[in-house]
Amino acid sequence: MRLTVAQAVVRFLANQWTERDGVEQRAIAGMWGIFGHGNVAGIGQALVQAQRTAQKDLLSVDLPYRLARNEQAMVHAAAGFAKMKNRLATYACTASIGPGSTNMLTGAALATVNRLPVLLLPSDVFATRVAAPVLQELEVPYGGDVSVNDAFRPLSRFFDRIWRPEQLPAALLSAMRVLFDPAETGAVTLCLPQDVQTEAYDFPDELFERRVWHVGRPVPEPAALARAAEVIRGARRPLLIAGGGAVYSEASAALDAFARATGIPVADTQAGKGALSWDHPHAVGGVGATGTPVANRLAREADVIIGVGTRYSDFTTASHTAFANPEVRFVNVNVASFDGHKLAATALVADAREGLLALREAVRDVTFQPDWQRDMAAWQQRVDRACHLGHGPLPAQSEVIGAVNDACGERDVVVQAAGSMPGDLHLLWRARDPKQYHVEYGYSCMGFEIAGAVGVKLADPSREVFALVGDGSYLMMAQELVTAVADGLKLIVVLVQNHGFASIGSLSESVGSQRFGTSYRYRSDDEDYGGGYLPVDLAANAESLGAAVIRCRSVADLVDGLNRARDADRLTVVHVETDPLSPVPSSESWWDVPVSEVSELATTRDARAGYQSAKRAQRPYL
Template sequence: MTSTLPTATGADDAPRTRTMTVAQALVEFLANQWTVDGDVRERTIAGTLGIFGHGNVAGLGQALLQSHLAQPGLMPYHQARNEQAMVHQAVGYARMHRRRGTLAAAASVGPGAANMLTGAALATANRLPVLLLPSDTFATRVADPVLQQLEHPHDLGLQVTDAFRPVSRFFDRVQRPEQLFSIALAAMRVLTDPAETGAVTIALPEDVQAERLEVPVEFLEPREWHLRRPVPEPGELARAVAAVRAARAPIVVAGGGVLYSGAEQELAAFVEATGIPVGATQAGVGSLPWDHPQYLGGIGATGSTAANRIAASADLVVGVGTRYSDFTTASRTAFQRQGVRFVNINVAPFDAYKHGTRLPVVADARSALEALTAALQGYEVAAGHAERVASEKASWDAVVDRALAPSGAELPGQPEVIGAVLAASDPTDVLVQAAGSLPGDLHKLWRVRDPLGYHVEYAFSTMGYEIAGGIGVRRGAPDRDVLVMVGDGSYLMLHTELLTAVAEGIKIVVVLVQNHGYASIGNLSESVGSNRFGTRYRTQDPVTFDFLDEQYLPVDLAANARSYGVDVLEVPRGPGAAERLTEAVRAAKAADRITLVHVETDPLVPAPDGEGWWDVPVAAISELPSTTDARTAYERGVARQKPLLG
C-alpha cells in the first residue's frame, strides 16, 4: 500500500516514516506478522472478518478497501452476518492451525462490539488466539454522547468495550494515534504466547481510526514471532520421573496442549514405552487414535467406563496440557485412590500448579514428553495394571459397538445418529460440535482417527458455535471435509452464517439433529428433579402457561436452510433411518457445496453410562418428590468429592 501523502526522509533521502491513518497502519502491520514454530512459518493474522457500521466504516473499512485495491490478498476480508459468529470462525481456524494462525474480527461501536463478547469469552476459555478490533466512541468526546454510546454519571469514560476486559487475555484502547505502536506489538506478543493466549482486544475509537499518523517504516516491515517451546527444568523433571517410577497404576490425562504442541507422536512413544494408559479431555481427543492399545477414550463426567475405572484406582495422574475442568475431574470425583499424586505438565504455570500439586512441570508438552520418555527407559506399569487396561478397553469398545449400531426404531436415538455419521466419514474429516447433549455423547462414542479430526468446543460450550466454527475450520483446512453436527436448539441460536458459506463457496456438511427442544438440558433437568420444565419446543397454553406436550411447534428447519440457498437432504422417519442418514452424509460429502442433512431423533435414547458424575447442585428443600429423590442422589455424589491436593 503506497501512501500519497508526504513522508519524512533522512540524509540519504530514504523514507523513515509514512503518513497513514491509524487504521491503515494497523492493517498493514497485521498483514506482515508471521508466526514461526520450528520449521513452520505462517501468517499470524490470515484475514479479517468484519461487519461495518459507524465507528469502523470510515476507519478500518476504508483501510481494508485501500489495502485490497493496492495488494489483493495481502489482508483478505470476509463478510460475516453476526459479530459473535466472526469470533467463532476465528477460533475454528486457530485450532486447526494449532494456535499458530488466527483471524481478526472487526465490529462497529455499541451493539456490534457487544455482540463479540460471547466469542471473546469462548476464545479465552479455550486458550485459543483471536484478535478483536471493536470500535469505540470518540476519544475526543467532541460528539458526546454519540449514537450507541453508554453514559454512566460516575464514570463518563466507561464504554461497551470495557466489558471485554474480563473476557480477554489482553485489552487496550488506542486513545491517541501514537499509542498504536506499543499496543499492537503487545497484542501480538500475547496472541503468540502459548501460555497466555486467548482473546486479544484492541479497542479503536472511531475518530482515532481515521486520524493521520507518521508511521516508522520499521513498524510495517515483516516481523516474526517465534513460539516458545520451553523444556522442563531439571529439578521438576527429576521429581516427575521419580514419581512415575514409583507408580504401579498410573494414567495420563491428555488435554488440548498435546495437540497445540504437535505432541501426538511423542505421547504415543511415551505410553508405548511405559504401558501407561490415556484418557482424553474434550480438547485432547485426537491425541491418540481411538484404537491405540493405550487409549481408553474420554475421561471424566462424559468419559468412558474404561478411562473412569482406571482413573478411580490410579496412584499417579500425569496431566499433559490439561486445565483440569470439572468435566475432566468429574467434579473432583474421578480420582478416588487415597494418596493419589499429580504430575501436571503444562506450558502455563497457572494450569501446571492446579489442585495444589507438588509435582508441576512448567514446559511444552512435546519437549516434556520427550524428556520423560528418555529418562524412564526400562520402566513399565505393573503387569496387573496393563491387563486391566486391556480388559476395560475391550469391554468399552463392545459397549460402543452396540450403541452405534442402527436400532430400526421409528426415530433413531442420538447414539445411532452418531454411528451413522461416523460410518459415512473418512479418517481426515473434522467433526465439529459445541453444545447440548452431543458433546457428551461424542466424547464417549466418536472414534477419532486423526489428531485434528475432533473439534468440540467444550470449555465454554457455546450454543450457536457449530456452523460458524465449522466455517472457520474449513477456512483453516480447505483440504478436509468438515462435518458439523448441531441440535435444533443450537441451530436456532446462530444459523445465519449458512449464508456466509453460500456466499463464499465454503463447503461444509451440516447434520441438523432435530429433537424439538433443549434435549440436553431436558436430560439434566430430569436428573435434578425438575422434570424437563421449560425445555421442550411446544405451544404454550395462554391460560395455564403450560407447554403442551402433544402440540409441536410448526417449524420447518429444512425449509429455513433452503431459504439461504443451502442444498438440503431430509432423512425420512421410519425403520432404516440410520442407514439413510449414512447415505445422505456420503452424498453431502460428495457434493461440491454446502449441504445440510436434516434428521429427527428420539431425545429420550441415552448414550451408554460412562460412570462419570457432574456437580449440579439440587435444591436442598423441595415440595416435589422428584427433587427430593434427586437431592439424595446428589448427596451421594458430593460425598465422593476429594480436594485433589497431590
C-alpha cells in the first residue's frame, strides 16, 4: 500500500488493540496535536485525510484528533487517560519541530516516572539536510545527526528516529510492544523528520491489519513463591503496602481476600490509594512521609513488609526511615523485576493480582491477630475534626479537602498533583473506589491537574471529575480549560487561592529558609518580595477562558458551590481562598530534604541540628 510515512503511522495506530482477561479495547484512543511547520504537512495531512475519507474508503481508518493548547498538557492528558484505563490504552501526541516538541519533555518525564504509556511523535529536522540549518534546528559541532529531540532519549522507555520510510514498520511494532508491557511501559518516542513524514513508500499491507496486543498476567515462579511464603510464615508483625500495581492489575478483590484471610493490615502509597476502600476492616491508610500515624507505627514495628506493586519512592519509605525494626525483611510482588528486588527483598515477579492469589494459597494456614482497630477509630475521629475544623476567617485546606470528599460520589474522581495538597490528600482522603483517587505524585508536576482531568474524563465520561488545583499550579497551565470547553467536557475545577507556593513555604520554613521566595507579592524596597499580596483575580481569569465560575468565601459557600457545580452541565470553576498556614495532623514521619551544613542564620542552624538527628534513623535495608 503506497502511503506517506505520516499516513502509514495514522493507519497503523488506528488498527491497534489491547486485550486482557478477554476484554479488548483500542490501544490508541486518538491523537493529541498542535501543528506547526514540522508536522502540519505530514501527520496533520494524514489525520484530516483519514477523517474525510473514512466513510468513503473502507481502507481508510479514522484516528480521532484532539486539539490541546500546550504540548506539555496534551501529554499529561494522555497520561491521565492511560492511568484511568489501567495502562491498557493511551493517546498519541504530535508536535511541531523545535519548541513544540521539546515542550513535551516534561510530560515524557512524568509518564516514564509514573510507568504510564504515552506515545510521542515529535517532529524533527530534515533527513536530507539539503537546507540545513533549518528554522529551529539545533547545531552542535560534534554531531550532524543530533537534534533537540535527543533530549527525549533518557526520558523514554523506547526511542527511535525514522530517517527512512523502511525503518517505520519495525519502529512501530517496537513502540507498541513497550507501551503495553506492564514491566517496561512509559513514554515511547518516535521522532519523525518533517520531510520523511511526507515521503511515500510501498508499505506491506500486513502492517495495517487489525493487531491485538495481549497484556498478560505473569504468575509467580514456584520456587520464588515458596521463598516468599516462608518469609511471611516467619513473621510476627507483617504489614502489606499496596502500590499502583495493585490498582492497574485490578487486584482489589484479591487484596481484600488476602487481608481477610491472613489478618495482615494494608497500607497504601499515593498510587495505591483506593485499592481497598478506606473503611475496609484491614485498611490503615497511607504509609510514609504523607501517611497516617497508624500505618507509620505499624511500619516501624513490622518485621515483614509485603510490597504489592510499589516502586518504594522516598515518600513511601520516609526516606528509608519508615521501617525501623532491625530484623525487617521484605517480600515484593511486582511485575517488574527491577522494582521487585528493591530493598534486598525476596522478589515475587508476577502480576499483582496473580501474586496475591498465589500467596493466599501458599500461606492459607497463617493468620495474624489485628491490634490496630482502636487506633484507626481514633485516627478517623481526627480526620473528621481536620476536615470540619471551623477554621477562620479563611477556610483551612483540610476543610476544602473534606468538602470535596463529601461532594464526591463513590465513582467520582479527584485529580491532583503538586504542592501541599497531595500530602494532605494522602493523609485525609477517604477513597471508596480504585479509580477515585488520581494523584500524580511520582513526578509531582505542577500544571498536571486540569490537563490530567481532561484525560480522566475522556477515559470515563460517566464519572464526575474534580480537579483540585492550587494557584501556583493553576497559573502554570490554566489554558487547558479552553480545551475542556472546546470538547464539551464537564469538569469541576476547585481552584484554591493561597497566594503562592504554600507547601514550599512550609518546607522552606522547616529547613530554616524563612519562606523566602514562596509568596506572590509585590517586590519591596529591599529587593525582596515582601510587599502586599498581588491583586490577581484567578476566578476572572477562569471565566475569561470559558468556564462558569462560582466564588466562595467560606466552607458553607464551598459546599453550596460544589453542589451547584455537580448539577451544572458544563465546566465549572469553584474558587476559594484559604489560609496557607492552617494546620493538618502530623504523619509522625520524615522526609529527607538536606539542610545547609553551615549558615549565619540561626533558623538554618537549628534546622540542621534537627536534620542530623533525624538522618541517623536512615537505613540501607541490605
